[in-house]
Amino acid sequence: MTIREIGDLLDARVLCGKDLDVDVKSACGSDMMSDVLAFVKHRAALLTGLVNPQVIRTAEMMDMLCVVFVRDKTPTIDMIELAEESGIAVLATSKRMYEACGILYANGLKGNGELHG
């Protein structure tokens, strides 16, 4: 599923992202960054309701492609700049976490995470 398709399915605004046609292979939804860091995912998207720069850094450490902020959470300019520097696309949707995850899952984007180690 491409970042563009994720945006369309979630009626999301694209806040940054140069290439929206890259293929996302897995996803996770969490407000707890250490839980995100525990699971290895490839070419992943992160759905979260947490807004602080550590969300972008966590995504960067995990080589994630995309961060989706749910329930109308809006990231700061600093966070968007950080994401741009790291080549991470940032989207924002008014949908809630459960609904956003469900829509993506039902459309074929599975978790595919493995606990590392």
Added chain:
Amino acid sequence: MGESLAFHYEVDGGDFTSAGQASVKIKKNLRQLGVDAETIRRVSIAMYEGEINMVIHANGGNADVIVDDTGVTIILADKGPGIADTEKAMEEGYSTAPDNVRSLGFGAGMGLPNMKRYTDDMKIESVLGEGTTITMKVNF
């Protein structure tokens, strides 16, 4: 590579929002050295969790990273309060972090377990009232 390379970073303890900057830098440095992506990811996640810990608990500290033929060694040293029970601290879900840290997405008692999970070797040396040094290695 043939020889070892050392990188030194200072982790600023005053500002949670800037935590992780050293990990971002080491990630770039390792990429320039041509280290494989999986090793880079393991090193940067382990170091990132360590950096967050140093900011939450110890008002910052020093991070040294050594790259040699055998792998990447990360040494995180702080002058914080020390860890009273290192065995307990390694249990998933055990945390002494203040509540406000949880609202920032950390402090769930996953930091040290994640660091162990992503590294091949991990050693904690801690003296109460003096500080903590964590040495981790990711083998090539």
